[in-house]
Structure formats: C-alpha cells, structure tokens
Amino acid sequence: MRITAVEKTKKGRYAVFLDNVFAFSADAETTALCHLTVGRELSEDDCEQVKRQAETKYLKERALRLLSFKSFSKAELVKRLAEYTDDRSDDAALEVVERLEELGLINDKEYAARVARDYYARKGYGERRVMQELIRRGITRELAEEAAQANAPEAESALDKIIERRYAKYLTDPKGIRKTIQALARLGYPYDEIKAAISRYTDEDLYEQA
Known part of the structure; x- marks a missing residue:
C-alpha cells in the first residue's frame, strides 16, 4: 500500500x-x-503498527485532558475513551488506562473513598445507597463495600441531621411519617435505624399508625 496523500x-x-x-x-x-x-x-503490518501508535498517543492525550477536569474510576475512563477509538473497542482504551494506573493517575481505592465521602456529606445517602452508587460507577463490589463502610458517618447522627433538615415538619401525622420512612429507605438507610431515628422526633403511637 502506498501513501497517496497526507492532509492536515x-x-x-x-x-x-x-x-x-x-x-x-x-x-x-x-x-x-x-x-x-x-x-x-x-505493508499491512506497518499500517497497523502506525495506527496503533497514533491511537494510543491520542487516547492518552484525551485521558489526561479528561482527568484535568474531573476524576474517573478505571472502568468509567475506559468506557469514555473507547468512544474515541475507531472500532469503539475497550482494548486500546484499557491499555492506556492501565498505564495511567501504573503512574498513579488512576486509583480506584482513592476515588471510591472520595466519592463515598461526597455522597455522605452532600447527598445524605446511607451506606447501602453509597455502595450501590460506587458499583454503578464501575468500582468492584469488594472495594465499594470497603469504601462505604470506612467513610460512613455515625448513623444516628447522620439520620438526625437529615430528619432535622428535611423531614421533621412531616412527622406530625401517619401519612407524613410513611413518606419520610420511604424517603429515608431510598437514601439507603436500614428500616431499624429509620424507626429508631423517627421515634426520637415523634410519638411512638403515631409512628405505629404509619
């Protein structure tokens, strides 16, 4: 094969x-x-080698640019870089990301801990919900569980803050209590912890009616 044109x-x-x-x-x-x-x-081999070299360099540049704006898990970055490959394959993207991982520019353990702390502080999520979100971001179940547990605030204090900030005004009737229970469950808190927290803010008989 002969190069017939090179155009910028x-x-x-x-x-x-x-x-x-x-x-x-x-x-x-x-x-x-x-x-x-x-x-x-x-030759065909020459062509494939050059294409691979060019693609690898391009993907590395894209990866560094993406990382300059935000953090990614390893799986997230591989998926994102695959969008820039000719065949949308993960192979070339994975090779680049693994090299960045070796250089310390990608670290799923640190990423998981940082994201977990953010979800606890900003979203008020419970441990179960934080773990689900980390897995959704491509973190392994084992690492997600570790990060969710290690960075979890004291459950009673966290629930009290959320109830005081968002739901205390609804705890005056059974309907409001039911909605609060459902909302806290969606945030990932266990039922027994929800019950204990709400009981600190309302009459037990009223809670039982919910």
Whole structure:
C-alpha cells in the first residue's frame, strides 16, 4: 500500500490516505516519527503498527485532558475513551488506562473513598445507597463495600441531621411519617435505624399508625 496523500485536518491531526482511500489519522509527532510522507510504501503490518501508535498517543492525550477536569474510576475512563477509538473497542482504551494506573493517575481505592465521602456529606445517602452508587460507577463490589463502610458517618447522627433538615415538619401525622420512612429507605438507610431515628422526633403511637 502506498501513501497517496497526507492532509492536515481542522483539529490539527493528519489524515493519511493509502491508495487514495482514507486509512487513519495521526498527530503531528507520530506523522513525523513514522515518516508518513506521500509516496512511502506501507505493508499491512506497518499500517497497523502506525495506527496503533497514533491511537494510543491520542487516547492518552484525551485521558489526561479528561482527568484535568474531573476524576474517573478505571472502568468509567475506559468506557469514555473507547468512544474515541475507531472500532469503539475497550482494548486500546484499557491499555492506556492501565498505564495511567501504573503512574498513579488512576486509583480506584482513592476515588471510591472520595466519592463515598461526597455522597455522605452532600447527598445524605446511607451506606447501602453509597455502595450501590460506587458499583454503578464501575468500582468492584469488594472495594465499594470497603469504601462505604470506612467513610460512613455515625448513623444516628447522620439520620438526625437529615430528619432535622428535611423531614421533621412531616412527622406530625401517619401519612407524613410513611413518606419520610420511604424517603429515608431510598437514601439507603436500614428500616431499624429509620424507626429508631423517627421515634426520637415523634410519638411512638403515631409512628405505629404509619
């Protein structure tokens, strides 16, 4: 296969055409280092190697850019980078992310702990809900459970704060109590802890009617 054209794109990359058909794009550095010039002959192996090199460099740049804006779990970043690959495969993305993990730029344990603390403080979630959210973000069940437990505030204090801030005004009748129980359950708190917390704010007979 022969390189018949190398054209600079609007994004600053270079589109490489083999036998007058677009084959792949590469950054300026890869284009220069691999001598991608018109007239050069490339074997299929050469072509695949250059494409892989260009894709890896591009994905690494995308990953670093994404990480400069926010944190990601390993699984989240792999999924996001796969969107930028030609075949939307996880293979090339996983290779890049694992390298970033080796460099300490991706750390699921630290990420899980940070997200858990945020959910407890900002959302008022219970331990079960925090664990569910971490798993949804691609954290393993074992690590999610560890982070949820290690960063959980004292349950009684957390529930009291939520009730005082959001639900105390509803604890004057059975209907309001039922809605509060349902809301706290959705936040991930166990029923026995919810019952104990609400009983500190309302009459036990009224609670039993709910």
